[in-house]
Amino acid sequence: MGWFSLRGKLSANTAAIANLGAGLVALRLDVGDVAPPGTVLVVFSSSGQARRLAPGKVASSPGDTVFCFHPGPYTVDLAPFAAAPEWGLRVRLLVDAPNPHAEQQRFDLFLYAEHHEQGGQLSLVDLGAALQSALQSELAQGALDLPPCTTLEEWHAFRSGFNQLLYTRYGLTVDDCVPVDLGGQVDFADVLRARALAASVAADDAMQAALALHTMSALPQAEAPDAQPTEPTLQPLTPAVSQSDSRATSQSGSQPLSKSATQPTAQSTTPAALSATAGAASQTATQPALHSMPPPPQQPTQIPSQLEPQPQTQQLTPPTRPETHALQDNAGLRRLFVELPVLSRHLRLLVLPQGAAIFQAHQSLLLRLDMATLNVDTMPSLAWAAPDQPLGAADQARRTAATTIAVAALDEAWSLLARLHLAGSEEWTALLDDADRICANLETGLALRRAPYVPRQEPAL
Numbered sequence: 001m002g003w004f005s006l007r008g009k010l011s012a013n014t015a016a017i018a019n020l021g022a023g024l025v026a027l028r029l030d031v032g033d034v035a036p037p038g039t040v041l042v043v044f045s046s047s048g049q050a051r052r053l054a055p056g057k058v059a060s061s062p063g064d065t066v067f068c069f070h071p072g073p074y075t076v077d078l079a080p081f082a083a084a085p086e087w088g089l090r091v092r093l094l095v096d097a098p099n100p101h102a103e104q105q106r107f108d109l110f111l112y113a114e115h116h117e118q119g120g121q122l123s124l125v126d127l128g129a130a131l132q133s134a135l136q137s138e139l140a141q142g143a144l145d146l147p148p149c150t151t152l153e154e155w156h157a158f159r160s161g162f163n164q165l166l167y168t169r170y171g172l173t174v175d176d177c178v179p180v181d182l183g184g185q186v187d188f189a190d191v192l193r194a195r196a197l198a199a200s201v202a203a204d205d206a207m208q209a210a211l212a213l214h215t216m217s218a219l220p221q222a223e224a225p226d227a228q229p230t231e232p233t234l235q236p237l238t239p240a241v242s243q244s245d246s247r248a249t250s251q252s253g254s255q256p257l258s259k260s261a262t263q264p265t266a267q268s269t270t271p272a273a274l275s276a277t278a279g280a281a282s283q284t285a286t287q288p289a290l291h292s293m294p295p296p297p298q299q300p301t302q303i304p305s306q307l308e309p310q311p312q313t314q315q316l317t318p319p320t321r322p323e324t325h326a327l328q329d330n331a332g333l334r335r336l337f338v339e340l341p342v343l344s345r346h347l348r349l350l351v352l353p354q355g356a357a358i359f360q361a362h363q364s365l366l367l368r369l370d371m372a373t374l375n376v377d378t379m380p381s382l383a384w385a386a387p388d389q390p391l392g393a394a395d396q397a398r399r400t401a402a403t404t405i406a407v408a409a410l411d412e413a414w415s416l417l418a419r420l421h422l423a424g425s426e427e428w429t430a431l432l433d434d435a436d437r438i439c440a441n442l443e444t445g446l447a448l449r450r451a452p453y454v455p456r457q458e459p460a461l
Helices: 014-018 106-114 124-141 152-170 188-214 243-252 271-285 323-348 356-377 393-422 425-450
Strands: 024-029 040-044 050-053 065-069 074-078 087-095 121-123 172-181 384-386
Touching: 014 024, 024 124, 040 106, 050 106, 065 106, 074 124, 106 152, 106 323, 121 124, 124 152, 124 393, 152 172, 152 393, 323 356, 323 393, 356 425, 393 425
Parallel strands: none
Antiparallel strands: 024 065, 024 121, 040 050, 040 065, 074 087, 087 172
16 A cells, blocks of 8 residues: 555655755755755756756756755854954855856855765855865965954955955855954864864875975886895985884894895796885885894795796786875865866956956966866876876875865965956956966976876985
């Protein structure tokens, strides 16, 4: 008799749908879910094209992604300065109405690029954290100015830049913004704890970026020597040994190098043996000290014969990489792939002031962004250096750090676009110089992300 029942199955998004407009801004829906009244449905096709629909029951084609969001208004408290969390701004904002002249709405692009694979939800807390981070970054870089004793003219200038930033970057309209005292709402112990955690994360990111720019790793060679030279040579600084390696070293004790490790032995000429020899040579080159190395295992001597058939090379599989690196790299490349063409299109629509120099600089900027878009479209996989050559975990972390550099440049480019909308004729030269710096950072991040290994750098005296 269940065939004749009119009651459908309860959706997994039922509780989340009821929270839209309160603690939840946007939610990804499945086929059969019902969007409540007052919300907006956004359907993304497999090619990324978006269209807005009236609320109702979701019925989409295969390959489509459906988001539902409540336009608001929402009220968030932002701390413009991290050093003064008790002083804040109470911002009342809402999702901008659809622009009939725009090919794609900015808020729709924000959902599709940044929250497509993050659980499909955009909470008000996450949105407030993103807005606060963008505001603090703009104030730290000098793009916005909010002095302690702000005059009325300075406040209007700040409000104009802040409104344009949120509209250009997120597709949000600021309805009201007033200063507020957050001293009674701030737990300073939590602030210090979060600040220490953020400092540790920033230190890790800085270390990865430094390794991406200054690491001494080179492409592993198949003909790597088995023994290290005994003459004193200049060795670059290497990262600290992991805890498991130090524990294994302490258990084995300090042992000198055995005689077999210093005498060359005959090696097999199969590809598997060559890759093993290269891996052993690279591990030997990164040891911190010779007296703390355990003796290497003995390898049987194999003499290749022309009459014996060589064993077939087994198909290599990519090594297990940390999930955080893979997710961060995928999210960053997705943003670059989706947002760079839209950013270039918005820059083309700007009204330029008169002058051949500004026109040439603008055309050069568009050309560099087009080349960066082509670079992102042909970006290689994270886990592979070449066919049948999997990439190590350290190089994958370096590639992920390079993607972070490119994404940071993309965020600065959106901020620059907001300033170009409000800039006068005399400000374009300085802003285009800033655009040259942003493009250089973007190109550097993409070049480091594409390179499987960092070229060797000889130490300078």
